[in-house]
Amino acid sequence: MTAIEQTEAARPRGTRLPRRARRNQLLGAAQEVFVAQGYHAAAMDDIAERAGVSKPVLYQHFPGKLDLYLALLDQHCESLLESVRTALASTTDNKLRVYATMDAYFAYVEDEGGAFRLVFESDLTNEPAVRDRVEKVSLQCAEAISDVIAEDTGLSRDQSMLLAVGLGGVSQVVARYWLASSSPVPRDQAVQLLTSLAWRGIAGFPLHGAEH
């Protein structure tokens, strides 16, 4: 009953790859395993087997498990930040901006083979390197949103950051819920609904800080 035979899944088993290509393949395999199992439950053996190589080659490309994880995490943090910034810059109509940004979160959660789990549902937040990266990307996204809010309302820096964190948080939480609940509401409609909620909330701020 030992694991001897399940190596047939995705194995050229014996093909020699150039170094760069091998590295990318290893990253792909690692992503699948990390997304499916989480960091702790994922074993280096699993990743190697998924990639169709043996463990030593894995260690010839990455010094350790953490480095492998961080490489993926950096990649997808960058991706999220870029999506959000692109969405914010895609228009000057603030309501459309809200829609585009929300939609960016939905797209991010839906695409990329579930890689969003590495950022939003990591089980390695105790590791300072991971915590730093996750907090940093959250902060950077919030700051990008906050800049727009602060520019178009009379709110202070701290206040607009609170709202920005909130808007990013809604997008992220609802997008994950929407994905997990097998999408009873179509994506367009969900984003539209959230946009209505958020836009009405935001649009009330321009002239007055916070009345009664």
Added chain:
Amino acid sequence: MTAIEQTEAARPRGTRLPRRARRNQLLGAAQEVFVAQGYHAAAMDDIAERAGVSKPVLYQHFPGKLDLYLALLDQHCESLLESVRTALASTTDNKLRVYATMDAYFAYVEDEGGAFRLVFESDLTNEPAVRDRVEKVSLQCAEAISDVIAEDTGLSRDQSMLLAVGLGGVSQVVARYWLASSSPVPRDQAVQLLTSLAWRGIAGFPLHGAEH
């Protein structure tokens, strides 16, 4: 250089406690360690030492590490759900309801020695038992909120659930951010700000589903 001496921190060292009290003390010690270190980094030795007992007694009260964690998790899930339900039932004025509910999340995050981390920042979400509990309490909170929304607006069940998940998400995310950012804005004001945002957003829905 072995660790021999740091057992002096909180030790009656030798006191015999009634079973119930001992169990509570163990739960307290476990909570401190789990909150500070996370599940994986926390060692049973640490918990036993923190409580001033030896490992066998720990295992006489709890079958294993997971059971100990689940006991704490259940406790604090229950606590959150009760706080949210109490807040929702505290008034019939919907705007005050929003304020009370947001404030419940802030209070939950601020109090209880950081226990919210067990629910919102667990590093054991891959364990099905943990995942089930966390998802369940999120869903129950969202349903409680959703009931109020569905009752007072013309939105469908699915739509009001999306909004409810969003509102719970904002509260949770912003409360955590507020706590972590060493509170540059006083709690009352932060809750007030969020309430304004959310209430304006929600109050637009009563009569019409979602126009343009």
Added chain:
DNA sequence: AAAGCCGTGGAGGTCAAGATCGGCGTGCAG
């Protein structure tokens, strides 16, 4: 007051998983 019992304490077993060493096959230069 003496003896037994029950719970406590420290030391050890087991096992999984991250990290590594000697052989092997392949492709190329001379």
Added chain:
DNA sequence: CTGCACGCCGATCTTGACCTCCACGGCTTT
């Protein structure tokens, strides 16, 4: 044709954390 170099694999080591076995001391009973 032959030797060399390079990348890959099977098998192994070690660490660390969860989880139990032999001595000891206070409380109860006659």
